[in-house]
Amino acid sequence: MNEKNNSLLVYTLIYFGFLYIPVLFLPIFSFNDANYMSFPLAGFTTDHYEEMWSKRNLHKALWASVKVGVVASVVSTAIALLAAKAFVRYKFRGQNVSYGAIMMPFLIPEIILAVSILIIWINLGFPLGLVPVTIGHILFCTPFAMLILIARIEGFDFSLEEASRDLGENAWGTFYRVSLPLYLPGIIAALLLSFIISFDEFILAFFLSGSDATLPMYMWNQMRFVKKLPHVLALGAVIIVFTTFIVLLAFWLRNVGQGKEKKDIAIKL
Amino acid sequence: MNENFIQINGISKHFGNVKAVDDVSFSIKEGEFFSLLGPSGCGKTTLLRLLAGFEYPTNGNLLIDGSDITALPPDKRPTNMVFQNYAIFPHINVEQNIKFGLRKLGLTDDEIKKRVDDVLALVKLEGYEERFSGQLSGGQRQRVALARALVRQPKVLLLDEPLGALDKKLRDEMQLELRTLQKEIGITFVFVTHDQQEAISMSDRVAVMSEGKIQQLSAPNELYKNPENIFVSDFIGETNFLKASTKSKDGDQINVAIEDLGDFKVKNNLNIPENSSDVVCSVRPESMMISRDKSDWDICLEAKINQTSYLGEMTRFYVEVSGINKVITVSSQHFDNQSFENNTCFISISLEDISLLQKK
Amino acid sequence: MFQAWRNLYSKSDNAKAYSLLSPALFLIILVMLIPMALMLSFSSFTQVSMMEIDFTPTFQRYIDFFEKSLLVSLLIKSVKISFIVTLITLLTAYPVCYYIAFYVKKNKMLWLVLLTLPFWTSYLLRVFSWKIILGTKGVFNSTLLGAGIISEPLTFLMYSEEAVIITLTHAWAAFALLPLYVSLEKIDFSYIEAARDLGLSKFEVFWKVTFPLSLPGVIGAILIIFIPTVGDYVTPALIGGTEGRMLSNMIQAYFGKINNIPLGAASATIMLTTVILITAIVSYTTKRLTQRLS
Numbered sequence: 001m002n003e004k005n006n007s008l009l010v011y012t013l014i015y016f017g018f019l020y021i022p023v024l025f026l027p028i029f030s031f032n033d034a035n036y037m038s039f040p041l042a043g044f045t046t047d048h049y050e051e052m053w054s055k056r057n058l059h060k061a062l063w064a065s066v067k068v069g070v071v072a073s074v075v076s077t078a079i080a081l082l083a084a085k086a087f088v089r090y091k092f093r094g095q096n097v098s099y100g101a102i103m104m105p106f107l108i109p110e111i112i113l114a115v116s117i118l119i120i121w122i123n124l125g126f127p128l129g130l131v132p133v134t135i136g137h138i139l140f141c142t143p144f145a146m147l148i149l150i151a152r153i154e155g156f157d158f159s160l161e162e163a164s165r166d167l168g169e170n171a172w173g174t175f176y177r178v179s180l181p182l183y184l185p186g187i188i189a190a191l192l193l194s195f196i197i198s199f200d201e202f203i204l205a206f207f208l209s210g211s212d213a214t215l216p217m218y219m220w221n222q223m224r225f226v227k228k229l230p231h232v233l234a235l236g237a238v239i240i241v242f243t244t245f246i247v248l249l250a251f252w253l254r255n256v257g258q259g260k261e262k263k264d265i266a267i268k269l
Numbered sequence: 270m271n272e273n274f275i276q277i278n279g280i281s282k283h284f285g286n287v288k289a290v291d292d293v294s295f296s297i298k299e300g301e302f303f304s305l306l307g308p309s310g311c312g313k314t315t316l317l318r319l320l321a322g323f324e325y326p327t328n329g330n331l332l333i334d335g336s337d338i339t340a341l342p343p344d345k346r347p348t349n350m351v352f353q354n355y356a357i358f359p360h361i362n363v364e365q366n367i368k369f370g371l372r373k374l375g376l377t378d379d380e381i382k383k384r385v386d387d388v389l390a391l392v393k394l395e396g397y398e399e400r401f402s403g404q405l406s407g408g409q410r411q412r413v414a415l416a417r418a419l420v421r422q423p424k425v426l427l428l429d430e431p432l433g434a435l436d437k438k439l440r441d442e443m444q445l446e447l448r449t450l451q452k453e454i455g456i457t458f459v460f461v462t463h464d465q466q467e468a469i470s471m472s473d474r475v476a477v478m479s480e481g482k483i484q485q486l487s488a489p490n491e492l493y494k495n496p497e498n499i500f501v502s503d504f505i506g507e508t509n510f511l512k513a514s515t516k517s518k519d520g521d522q523i524n525v526a527i528e529d530l531g532d533f534k535v536k537n538n539l540n541i542p543e544n545s546s547d548v549v550c551s552v553r554p555e556s557m558m559i560s561r562d563k564s565d566w567d568i569c570l571e572a573k574i575n576q577t578s579y580l581g582e583m584t585r586f587y588v589e590v591s592g593i594n595k596v597i598t599v600s601s602q603h604f605d606n607q608s609f610e611n612n613t614c615f616i617s618i619s620l621e622d623i624s625l626l627q628k629k
Numbered sequence: 630m631f632q633a634w635r636n637l638y639s640k641s642d643n644a645k646a647y648s649l650l651s652p653a654l655f656l657i658i659l660v661m662l663i664p665m666a667l668m669l670s671f672s673s674f675t676q677v678s679m680m681e682i683d684f685t686p687t688f689q690r691y692i693d694f695f696e697k698s699l700l701v702s703l704l705i706k707s708v709k710i711s712f713i714v715t716l717i718t719l720l721t722a723y724p725v726c727y728y729i730a731f732y733v734k735k736n737k738m739l740w741l742v743l744l745t746l747p748f749w750t751s752y753l754l755r756v757f758s759w760k761i762i763l764g765t766k767g768v769f770n771s772t773l774l775g776a777g778i779i780s781e782p783l784t785f786l787m788y789s790e791e792a793v794i795i796t797l798t799h800a801w802a803a804f805a806l807l808p809l810y811v812s813l814e815k816i817d818f819s820y821i822e823a824a825r826d827l828g829l830s831k832f833e834v835f836w837k838v839t840f841p842l843s844l845p846g847v848i849g850a851i852l853i854i855f856i857p858t859v860g861d862y863v864t865p866a867l868i869g870g871t872e873g874r875m876l877s878n879m880i881q882a883y884f885g886k887i888n889n890i891p892l893g894a895a896s897a898t899i900m901l902t903t904v905i906l907i908t909a910i911v912s913y914t915t916k917r918l919t920q921r922l923s
Contacts, residue, residue, distance in 0.1 A: 008728040015725045019747050019802060022758040025768060029761060079652045086649035090642040102653050105661060107852065109860020109904065111877045115884060115897050116664035119671055139660040142653060162323050163356035165343040167370030167421065173344075177369070181360045193749065200751035203862055207884070216753050223757065223867070233761075236754045247749045251742055285641075 027237035035230060048234035058235065061218035065199050068130055068214060072137035073145075073194040077187060079138070080145035087146075088153045106143040113139065114207035121208065128210030136204035141194035148193060152186025152254060185253045192250040196243055215239070271334070274299035274457055275320070275425060280329035281481075282315050289315040291481035292328070297459065297474075299334075302451050304460045304468040307478035308504070313461045316478070317427050320459060321350050334424055344373075349418035350427040354434065355410045357402040363413050364398035370421045388420040391450065408439050415447075419454070428460045432467065444471055465505050469493070477501050493553075495538055499626050502551040507583055507598045509557065511618075513625070514546040525550070525625065530568055535620050539627065547628040554583050558603040558617040566617035573613055588616065665901075672895035679888055690895035700879060700896060707875040708903065710790065711858040714797040718854055719847065721798075722805045726846075727839075730813035744810060748803035756864050759796040763787045763868070788870025796864050801857070805850040812846025813839075841919065848915045855911075856904050876900055 030049070034042035052058060083102060087095070105113060113136065121132045160182070164174040180187075202216040209217055219235060222228040275297035282290040290312045297303045305313040318324045320331065322343035330339040338346050349370070358366050367388060371381050389395050392412040402410065411431055418426055431447075432440045448471050451458050462468050468475045469489040476486040477500075484504075485497045496502035499510070516524040516532065523537040527550055541548060563569055575594075576587040584601050587594070597616065647654075672690050675683040694700050729740045747755070762768045763786040770782040786792060816839065824834045862877040869875065876896065883893030 005728065005732050008724060008732060012725045012728045015721060016743060018799065022762055022799060023747070023750065023755060025758055025761045026754060079656060082649040083653040086646040089649075090646035092643045092646040095646075098650055098654065101657050102650075104657065107856050108661075109857055109877070109900065111860045111862050111880060112665070112668075112897050112901050113661065115880060115893065116668040117660065118884065119890065119894065120664040120667050123667070135660055139656060142656060146653070157354065157356060159352045159354060159356040160358060162321075162343070163350070163352055163358070163417075164369070165323070166321060166348075166350045167417065168344045168373045169370075170342070170344050178358060196749055200749075200753065202753045206862075207881075216751065219753060219757075223760075232757075236751070236757065240750055240754060243750050244746065247746060248742070251745075 023240060026233050026240060030230065030233040030237045032230070035227060048230040049238075051231045052234060052238075055231070057213070058215075058218060061213045061215045064130055064209075064212055065215040068134045068137060068205075069195045069198040071134050072141050072198040073191050076138045076141035076194050077145045077149075077190045080142050080149050080190060081183070081187065083142075084146050084149035084153055087150060088156065089158055102146060103143045105139050110140070110203040111207075114204045117204070118207045128208055129212045130209065130214075132208040133205050133212075133214065136208055137198040137201060140201065140204060141197050144197055145190040145194045148190045148254070149183075149186050152189070153183065156182065189250040189254040192246050192253075196246050196250075200239075200243065271299040272296065273332075274301075274334060275459070276332040277316075278330050278332070280316070280319060280331065281327045282312075282319060282324055283327045288481045290319065290326070293481070293483055294329075295476065295483060295486055297457060300455045300457055302448065302458045302460065302471060302473045304462060304472040304475045305478055306462055306465060306468040306475050307484075309463060311478040312481040313463075313478050314429060317350075317429055317459060317461045320425070321348055321427050322346050347424040348427055349421050349423040349425075350429065351411070351414045351418050351431045353429045353431065355414040355431075357405070357410050357413050357417075359402045361401075362398065363394065363400050363405070366402075366413055367417050367420050369417065374421065384420050384422075388416045391419065391454070392416045407435050408443065411435065411443065415450075419456070423456065425457045425459060428458060430462055431460075432462075433464075440467075447471065469505075477504060479504070494622070494624075496551065496624055496626065497539060499549060499551070499628065502624060502626060507554050509552045509554070509597050511550040511552060513548045513550045515541055515543055515548055515625075518543055523625070527568070530570070533567065533620055535623055535625055537625055539625065541625055541627050545627070549626050549628060551624045551626055552618055553622060554598045554600040555603065556619040556622050557597060557599045558619075559586060559599055560615050560617065561612075563615050564617040567620040568616075568618040570616045570618075571613060572616050590616070668894045669898055671891055672898045674891040676889045676891050682890065690891045691899070693892055694895050694899055700876070703874065703876045703879055704899065704903065706790075707859050707877070707900075708907070710794060710797070710873075710875065711855050713794055714801065714858050715851055715855045717794070717798050718802055718805045719809075719850055722802055722809055722850070723847075726806060726809040726813050730810060730816075741810075744806045745803070748807065752800060753863060755800045756796055756867055759792070759799065760787075760867055763792050763795075787868065789872045790869075793864055793869045793873035793875075796868050797858050797861065800864065801854045804853045804857075808846045808849030808853060809843070810846070812843045812849070816842045844915060844919050848911065851911055852908060856908065859904055859907075860900055 028041075031044050031046065032041045033045040033047070086092075087099060117132060117136050117139075118128075121128065126132070160178055161174050164178045165171075169177060200216060201214075202220065205214045205217050206220070213221065215235075219232050222232045273296040277293060277295055277297075280290055280293050281288065293312075293316065305316060307313045315324060319326055322338070322341060322345075326339065330337055332338065333347055357363075358369065361369070364385065367385050368381060371384065376384070389398070392415050394409065394412050394416060397405070397409065397413075400409075402413075405413065411434075414431070428447075432443050435443060444467060447458075460468070460472065469492065472489055474486065475489050475492060477484045477492065479500050485492060485501045487495075487497075492501060492505045496505065502508050503510075511527050513525045513527045516526065518524075518537070519534060521536060522534050523541065523543070524532055524534055525548065526532050535550070558564060558566065559574075570590055573589040574586055575589060578585045578587075579601070580598075582601055583598050585596060585598050587596055589595075670686075673686040673688065675685065675687060675689065677683050726744075729737070729744065733740050760767070764770070765782045765784060765787060767787075769786060770779075773779045774782065820838055820842065821834055824838045825831075829837060860877050861875065862881060865873050865875040865878055866881075869878075877900075880893050880896045880900070883889045883896065
């Protein structure tokens with residue numbers, strides 16, 4: 001379709017405005033020298049950002065989120081990598097059922113996952129804290145990581161792995177010398193994005209973290225106090241910038257090398 | 270030369286209910302260019318993958334140079350493979366691709382360098398060491414795949430339709446080159462293809478496969494001249510089938526009634542029993558002729574030609590013989606290039622080179 | 630010996646696939662299915678006192694649920710709000726995806742990143758930003774006051790069903806965009822050209838070709854928004870007040886300050902059942918619809 005459609009373009013731009021502008025208020029007001037978030041802006045200040053340095057609880061929550069995020073992303077990416085390979089490589093009985101089962105945590109209301117883990121965890125007599133949060137995050141991140149990896153592995157030429165076996169490498173050598181380097185951009189993208197999901201996740205942390213607040217929990221607790229709002233805004237702005245950076249990096253990685261493959265195909269044709 | 274260099278003993282491979290390879294036994298000679306030929310799904314690729322170790326047989330065992338390799342994983346076998354799509358590692362360059370399989374052979378750096386240089390010269394790829402797969406043409410990739418396999422000096426080189434992705438002209442060139450290369454290095458080649466011309470022009474011997482079984486294993490010219498069954502006769506080249514029934518034997522020959530054309534004496538290579546009605550005659554296009562006038566060949570029939578389609582070396586005629594419609598294929602040399610359509614003419618058949626075959 | 634080893638090696642695709650899948654399936658069973666089964670059994674118990682639970686199986690919690698008009702009305706409200714949110718999101722997002730799939734030629738990648746980026750940013754912060762906008766002393770009110778359009782802040786903006794709907798529509802939009810875009814992008818343009826060639830008007834082409842072919846994406850978007858929003862907790866808790874309260878807030882309360890775990894478990898089970906029922910209905914009707922359209 002070579003024709004243009006200006007009314008649709010205008011609509012699309014308005015829609016993107018609706019998507020993005022509300023979130024932009026966070027950084028705008030984080031520099032506002034007032035406790036209320038209202039126009040006109042009262043004046044420019046970086047006080048709210050400086051305030052973050054002195055909050056010990058914030059540092060603790062940040063560290064908690066990083067720990068949970070790293071463990072959850074590494075474990076869920078590893079589990080997802082194996083599963084993604086199974087779905088791309090093989091046709092097997094029960095394929096759709098297995099796929100549906102693994103994707104379920106992505107669809108079921110999170111509160112139900114949180115509540116059911118909460119019940120089993122307390123009844124096993126374990127204390128609430130970062131451990132159950134991490135377990136919940138592994139469950140929640142795995143379908144995302146699997147989707148990303150399937151998209152990356154799909155179209156992967158499995159005869160490359162056979163060629164490596166044929167040329168004298170055993171299964172580990174093949175994984176290390178052929179599969180890993182070729183999957184790597186996808187694996188890193190999956191790691192980064194599952195880290196971000198875990199880092200931003202609220203409901204599971206809300207039910208399972210007990211007194212060990214993660215960063216979203218910390219923000220939640222601060223949001224109730226009007227006086228502390230500006231500093232939540234500053235924190236939120238930092239998180240949004242950080243998340244955007246990581247996600248863009250992951251997108252870039254996901255597409256790295258795929259351009260080369262396209263050239264490949266072009267030459268073949 | 271070892272006559273039984275590769276021994277395939279009672280090999281079967283079942284995928285669920287599908288018998289991809291069904292109780293196959295034969296041997297391949299040392300230094301031979303051996304082809305597995307057949308339509309897609311006939312089991313030829315599965316058989317090759319069983320030899321490479323990517324599949325393990327349901328039954329039977331495999332020996333190469335006297336040692337049992339049936340249970341060995343691919344990396345422990347004295348075979349190397351050229352893949353259908355070449356499977357050149359995209360993340361490393363040509364030189365690293367070729368060196369890939371040398372790591373575990375315990376060679377010194379000098380030996381590695383010599384081997385790589387030699388093999389690059391062999392496949393005429395000097396100067397391409399730094400290139401990546403994406404920067405190579407189809408033909409060059411095929412050479413890299415070949416070099417990467419040969420550099421390991423395998424006892425057997427397995428080739429899975431390696432010319433399938435190339436265009437016709439390049440394919441003809443590579444056929445000749447592969448054949449020359451194989452004679453030069455003397456390694457046993459097992460070559461899988463669905464292209465009969467390719468198999469016939471390159472191989473010392475060909476095994477024609479269908480439905481998981483070997484239909485015939487012989488030298489290429491034998492496949493055409495003396496097919497052993499209807500499948501081979503139909504699959505290799507063009508042919509015309511005539512219904513027949515055998516009568517009494519007469520030494521090497523046998524009397525047969527062909528269609529309702531009368532009784533004839535023909536050769537009986539396959540030793541078909543007397544008084545059998547499940548028999549057909551396979552008549553190659555060059556044993557048939559179409560002409561305006563009556564000929565003195567063994568059989569000469571009056572026919573009406575409804576349509577002709579010229580196929581190059583051969584021409585296909587849609588004819589009516591005593592009220593029955595038939596399709597016959599005749600060598601283009603054997604008719605004078607005039608229009609026969611809607612005319613009465615004569616179909617002549619020479620019985621000298623026909624094959625008498627048994628229906629299953 | 631050899632034979633046994635060989636059999637191990639010649640494992641079928643089924644066996645290979647399931648050995649790769651086993652960690653994922655293990656995770657699902659251990660961390661999702663077993664806990665959910667336990668939740669189900671807890672919904673048949675009775676909370677006797679703060680610390681004590683009577684484990685005699687009973688249906689009483691479900692009867693309690695349907696006898697409490699508050700819970701039933703919250704369930705209905707949750708479903709109603711989700712339904713409206715899904716509908717609005719679909720209607721507003723579809724043209725955007727349509728535009729990007731069919732009209733954008735240059736820098737498509739940039740548009741795609743713009744489409745997917747909000748998906749990954751903090752849900753909590755996306756919801757929170759609406760508190761800034763809709764609050765009594767928020768962006769909206771202060772702007773209108775400053776412009777002299779109103780003389781007193783509009784209090785109904787915040788803590789209402791409408792506020793919850795607007796916020797959810799914004800927060801979940803990202804989830805609708807992707808499946809819609811993917812299904813539209815997949816459509817082979819020659820179908821549309823063929824339809825035009827056969828004399829259909831632009832409008833007819835859309836209803837008879839483009840829309841039916843994009844249905845998988847529409848279903849995907851419906852499920853991906855509807856199911857999680859029924860159980861959403863953050864938005865009603867931050868934006869909804871008492872007016873915009875949804876079932877999740879009560880479930881949380883049963884597990885928190887009210888401390889009636891069996892009733893909470895029963896409520897969660899009822900929510901899950903509702904979600905499954907609606908998913909089944911949506912899948913079934915759309916399947917019928919696709920059959921009729923094609």
